[in-house]
Amino acid sequence: MYIINHLIKTPLHLQLFEQVKKDILENYIVGDKLPSIRKVASLYNLSRTTVETAYSQLVVEGYIESYPKKGFIVEDINASTFNRKRNHDNQKENKKIWLYDFDPVGLGKNSFPIKIWKRLFNKYIDENIDFGAYPSGQGEEGLRIEIAKYISKSRGVNCHSHQIIIGCGFTNSMEVLAKLLSPKYDTLSIENPGYNMATHSFKSHNYNIKKVPIDKHGIKVDVLEKQTSRLVYVTPSHQYPTGVTMPVSNRYKLLDWAEKNDGIIIEDDCDSELSYVNRPIPSLQGLDKFGKVVYIGTFSKSLSASLRIGYMVLPEHLLDLYHNHYTKVHSTVPLMMQITLEKFISEGHWERHLRKIRTINRKKHNLMKSLLVEKLGDTMRIEAQGAGLSILINPNVDINKDKLKDLAKKEKIKIYFSKNICGGDWDAICMGFAVFKEEEMEAAVETFSRIWHKSKNNIEKSGSGSELKRL
Numbered sequence: 001m002y003i004i005n006h007l008i009k010t011p012l013h014l015q016l017f018e019q020v021k022k023d024i025l026e027n028y029i030v031g032d033k034l035p036s037i038r039k040v041a042s043l044y045n046l047s048r049t050t051v052e053t054a055y056s057q058l059v060v061e062g063y064i065e066s067y068p069k070k071g072f073i074v075e076d077i078n079a080s081t082f083n084r085k086r087n088h089d090n091q092k093e094n095k096k097i098w099l100y101d102f103d104p105v106g107l108g109k110n111s112f113p114i115k116i117w118k119r120l121f122n123k124y125i126d127e128n129i130d131f132g133a134y135p136s137g138q139g140e141e142g143l144r145i146e147i148a149k150y151i152s153k154s155r156g157v158n159c160h161s162h163q164i165i166i167g168c169g170f171t172n173s174m175e176v177l178a179k180l181l182s183p184k185y186d187t188l189s190i191e192n193p194g195y196n197m198a199t200h201s202f203k204s205h206n207y208n209i210k211k212v213p214i215d216k217h218g219i220k221v222d223v224l225e226k227q228t229s230r231l232v233y234v235t236p237s238h239q240y241p242t243g244v245t246m247p248v249s250n251r252y253k254l255l256d257w258a259e260k261n262d263g264i265i266i267e268d269d270c271d272s273e274l275s276y277v278n279r280p281i282p283s284l285q286g287l288d289k290f291g292k293v294v295y296i297g298t299f300s301k302s303l304s305a306s307l308r309i310g311y312m313v314l315p316e317h318l319l320d321l322y323h324n325h326y327t328k329v330h331s332t333v334p335l336m337m338q339i340t341l342e343k344f345i346s347e348g349h350w351e352r353h354l355r356k357i358r359t360i361n362r363k364k365h366n367l368m369k370s371l372l373v374e375k376l377g378d379t380m381r382i383e384a385q386g387a388g389l390s391i392l393i394n395p396n397v398d399i400n401k402d403k404l405k406d407l408a409k410k411e412k413i414k415i416y417f418s419k420n421i422c423g424g425d426w427d428a429i430c431m432g433f434a435v436f437k438e439e440e441m442e443a444a445v446e447t448f449s450r451i452w453h454k455s456k457n458n459i460e461k462s463g464s465g466s467e468l469k470r471l
Contacts, residue, residue, distance in 0.1 A: 004044050004046065012050045016040075017053075017054040030075065032073070032074045034071065037055060099413060100412070101432075102416060102430065103435045105389055107389070107434050108435055109435075111360065111434070112304050113353055116344070117340060124339055124343050125336050125339065135331040135335040135338070137330050138165055138326075139166025139333065140338040140339065142339070143166060143345075144161040146342050146345040148160060148161045150345060151283075151295075157286055158285065159285075159313045163314050163315070164311055164312070165312050166333055167332055168308045172310065173310050173312045174201035174296075176326070179325065180321060180325060186206075187207060188207045188229065189211075190209060190212065191218075191233070191234060191240075192214065193214075193241055193242065193422040193424035193426045194233070195233075195270075196421060207231075208229075212224050212227070212232070215244075217250045218250055219232070221250060221253045221254050224254075230263040232263065232265055233266040233268065235270055236254075236281075237270070238388060242383065243383070243384025247281075248287075254284070255293075259290050264294060265292055265293045269296060270298070271387050271389075274388055276358070285313065292315065294315065295313040296311075298311070301388070301389065302353075302357055303353065307337060307341075309337065309338075361433070365433055367438060367441055368445070372391065379396055379456070380395055381393065381396050384428070390432040391430075391431045392418060392430055393429050393431060394427075399455050401455075404451060404455040407455060415430075416429070417430070
């Protein structure tokens with residue numbers, strides 16, 4: 001963008017000449033094309049003669065040349081005069097190309113029902129929609145009604161549509177909640193290990209973070225009771241990352257804690273729709289009789305992470321506070337996306353899609369498990385399985401973690417460690433299976449097994465922490 005000042009004495013063509021020359025030296029490379037004379041004249045409210053004069057001077061001095069049917073092209077005056085730092089907006093990101101990516105939260109590329117989605121979009125997105133208005137910040141009522149019916153039926157959540165807030169994914173819900181609760185609460189307790197994104201969202205709003213250990217029953221409520229916090233984040237249906245399911249007895253114990261301490265429980269119901277062995281326990285919110293649970297849900301794990309659609313269910317007593325704070329806030333999810341999703345659910349496509357995706361992922365889960373047992377044998381143990389989009393494993397032998405990472409990178413295999421996602425001391429390797437086609441999974445696990453076995457050699461004995469054993 002050039003600054004052309006019509007009020008100063010410097011002729012307009014000289015102002016334009018100097019700024020275009022500077023732009024060429026800093027942001028262009030040899031062979032780049034300049035904007036046409038007509039475009040520059042229109043954009044900066046100049047006469048064509050003024051622009052032609054400036055461009056002619058650039059030609060005379062050798063910065064550009066005019067080519068028939070091509071326009072004005074930057075010339076190679078001297079390589080040393082060009083600033084090779086290009087505008088980052090014009091650069092393509094250099095992405096690492098992986099042979100196998102064991103993404104623990106990714107879905108298969110072909111899992112999204114694109115044909116149905118396009119048909120619904122074309123059918124319902126028409127001139128009857130008011131595209132000139134700002135959509136409701138809480139989310140479209142039709143979608144909220146469908147979500148309320150769905151989670152009531154499938155997860156036992158007790159709510160009405162007016163309690164649901166539609167947001168742009170998990171982080172957006174956490175940000176809204178952190179702002180909403182900050183006048184009354186200043187400390188968040190969270191499972192250890194637990195999901196770092198929840199921690200980061202509340203930390204950014206100056207909350208103190210208290211970590212609470214977990215055991216085979218989920219969060220240790222007796223430890224929570226000794227903390228000063230009155231706000232806690234939990235993943236009771238499928239603890240992230242360990243996969244532990246909180247039994248009903250511990251759920252009631254946690255609800256009692258919230259009632260006695262005027263507390264709030266944030267229930268992230270992650271992976272509840274993707275259970276491959278047992279029927280998932282109904283939501284913690286469904287047991288709540290005192291309005292102490294905020295329920296968090298998402299469409300990222302079962303439908304598409306790219307759509308960025310999540311939701312939360314607020315207790316009745318928080319609704320006035322929400323409306324007082326967010327009356328003038330507009331929706332973070334596009335109107336067209338909300339309407340299409342509403343119809344996707346109301347016409348029965350969502351439940352059919354869930355049944356299909358569960359069947360597909362169950363097969364992939366079982367195949368991944370059998371391949372890990374076959375290829376790694378008793379050198380590994382499975383830490384978490386039976387739900388979600390990954391199987392978590394750890395070694396039963398000494399594995400050099402640094403060597404494993406180096407070999408994986410060399411072989412173009414992308415592997416993930418839970419500690420990088422959740423922090424804390426506990427660690428495991430997350431073997432995502434949903435991203436793969438069934439026919440390519442054996443080759444992927446075979447390649448991983450080769451670097452796994454190679455990493456058993458040359459174990460460092462200095463105690464430097466590079467060993468990965470019984471994490």
